[in-house]
Amino acid sequence: MPAEWVDFKSIKGKVSMETVLSHYDVRLRRVGANEFRGKCPLPIHSSTSSNDSFSVSFTRNAWSCQSASCIAARSGRVGGNVFDFVAEMERCSIREAALHLQHSLTENQTPRATSRNEESVAHAPENRPLSFTLHNIDHQHPYVASRGLSEQTARYFGVGYYDGNGFLRGRVVIPIHNEQGELVAYSGRAIAQTKPKYRLPAGFRKSHLLFNLHRALQEGNRTLILVEGFFDTFKLHEAGHHNVAALMGSKLSDRQADLIATYFDRVILMLDADPAGKAATSAAATALSSILAVQIVELTSGTQPDQLASEEINQLLAGFAHDVPTPDR
Ligand SMILES: [Zn+2]
Numbered sequence: 001m002p003a004e005w006v007d008f009k010s011i012k013g014k015v016s017m018e019t020v021l022s023h024y025d026v027r028l029r030r031v032g033a034n035e036f037r038g039k040c041p042l043p044i045h046s047s048t049s050s051n052d053s054f055s056v057s058f059t060r061n062a063w064s065c066q067s068a069s070c071i072a073a074r075s076g077r078v079g080g081n082v083f084d085f086v087a088e089m090e091r092c093s094i095r096e097a098a099l100h101l102q103h104s105l106t107e108n109q110t111p112r113a114t115s116r117n118e119e120s121v122a123h124a125p126e127n128r129p130l131s132f133t134l135h136n137i138d139h140q141h142p143y144v145a146s147r148g149l150s151e152q153t154a155r156y157f158g159v160g161y162y163d164g165n166g167f168l169r170g171r172v173v174i175p176i177h178n179e180q181g182e183l184v185a186y187s188g189r190a191i192a193q194t195k196p197k198y199r200l201p202a203g204f205r206k207s208h209l210l211f212n213l214h215r216a217l218q219e220g221n222r223t224l225i226l227v228e229g230f231f232d233t234f235k236l237h238e239a240g241h242h243n244v245a246a247l248m249g250s251k252l253s254d255r256q257a258d259l260i261a262t263y264f265d266r267v268i269l270m271l272d273a274d275p276a277g278k279a280a281t282s283a284a285a286t287a288l289s290s291i292l293a294v295q296i297v298e299l300t301s302g303t304q305p306d307q308l309a310s311e312e313i314n315q316l317l318a319g320f321a322h323d324v325p326t327p328d329r
Contacts, residue, residue, distance in 0.1 A: 006098045006258055008083070008291050015082050015101050017061050023104075024089055034058040040065045042088045044073035075222075077265075083291070094292075095262035127205055129182035134173060137162055143172050143191040147231055147306070153238050157212075159230075161191070167199060174230050176206075176248075179259065181214040187230065187248075207253035210245040210260070212237075219243045222265040225317070226252075226284070228272050231306035236270075239310035241317060247271075250280035257287050266293040268320050273299035295320055 021028070028036035040054035047053075047069035056063045064079030065071070071078055074088075086097035139154040141161035154160055158175040162168050171188030178184050188199040200206065210216075212233050216224055221243040227233055228250050236244040247256060250271060260267055267288055271277040281296060288294050297316050299305070305313065 004099060005255075006095060006102060006262075007254075008098055008258065008261055009287075011098055011101050012061075012082060012290060016058065017056050017063060017082060017085070018058055020082050020085055020101075021056065028054070028056060031055070040067060040070060042070060042085075043091065044088060045070045046073070081290075093262065094265075095258075098261075127178060127184040127208055129178070129184055130186075133175075133183060134162055134164060134168070134186060136164060137173060141172065141191075143189075147234075148309075149231075149234050150238065153234055156237070157234060159234070162186075162188070167201075171199060176209070176211055177214050178209050179213045179217065179263075184209070189230075206248040207251075208255050210256055211248050213245045213259060213263075216243045216245045217263055223268060223320075224260060224264040224266070225268045225270055226260070227270050227305050228277060228280070229304075229306060232270070232272075232304065235306050235308060235310075236313060239313040241313070247280075250276050252280065252284040252287055254287075257284075257291065260288065261291040264292060266295065268295045268297060268317070270297040270299070270305055270316075272304035273301050274304070277304070 024041060026038075026041045028038035031037045035055065035057055037052055037055045039051050042054075042065065045053075045065060045067060047067045050067040050069075053067040053070070054063070054065045062079055062081055063085055066078065077084075080088075082101065083094050083097045086092075086100055087094050090097060090100060092100070137158065137160035139151050139160040144151070144154045144160060149159070159172060162171060162173045168186055168188035170191070172191055174187045174189065175183055176185045176187060185201050185204045190197055190199075210226075211230060219242050223243060225236060225241055225244040227236060227244060227246045229246055229248065233244050233246045269281050269284055271281045271284070285294050285296060297320070299316065308316075
């Protein structure tokens with residue numbers, strides 16, 4: 001069953017901390033024009049000594065709890081937005097919290113007209129799992145090595161030269177899965193200057209998924225490293241960073257932003273340092289920072305992750321504490 005579409009941005013714009021607090025009957029005292037303070041209502045709050053650790057800003061539409069018990073239970077996070085609050089109150093994921101708010105919104109309001117963009121996203125069919133797999137893929141093909149991939153990495157990702165029949169013949173194929181790990185497409189990379197550089201099945205919607213998300217999810221890491229392409233993903237994996245997924249382009253779609261927000265608390269953007277990649281980084285940072293923590297890796301101008309050696313990748317990521325898996329909420 002396709003996952004229900006969640007419009008984080010729109011929900012956030014409509015639901016105030018004030019509404020959420022009154023829904024849970026949380027009473028606080030006013031300490032400023034739009035600032036309130038009082039006893040922390042979160043179920044994870046285990047300290048009995050802190051009676052005044054919880055504060056809310058209606059201006060910023062945000063909350064925080066300064067109690068060590070809450071901060072520890074939230075892996076170092078002190079505050080959050082309406083989604084975080086509902087997720088903690090309901091002991092559910094951010095996505096479930098957003099759905100919860102979305103449903104209570106639609107119950108209490110007449111549905112608003114959806115824009116054309118939202119409509120097309122909501123009604124566009126999902127990528128169906130394939131009913132076949134390709135055989136006789138050559139993981140040792142010189143092209144694979146020429147891109148700096150070990151045979152082991154090529155085997156791990158199922159990448160290799162395909163000499164069979166069909167539209168992928170004579171290309172290096174890359175299996176693409178949905179977040180459940182079902183194979184939904186193969187992309188075919190030209191090994192010479194042949195156009196197009198990548199071939200994808202007609203009707204395949206790359207904006208509906210993130211390449212390698214199903215493997216990144218297995219890491220249990222709440223941070224995702226987001227790159228543009230397949231080969232960026234392979235290189236980061238080889239360098240030991242397995243919590244990586246790719247846009248398969250430079251544009252972050254609303255659906256991809258939704259996927260990231262569903263499964264992660266933080267995203268590290270490591271897009272190409274060319275003009276398109278830089279524009280994409282700033283657009284993605286804007287879109288994602290209202291939902292989760294965003295960090296940006298500064299690459300040398302003109303470079304992209306797939307051109308870097310493992311040591312260089314590790315150096316760039318050294319300042320980002322992203323390899324510590326956080327416990328389930
Ligand atoms: Zn607390």
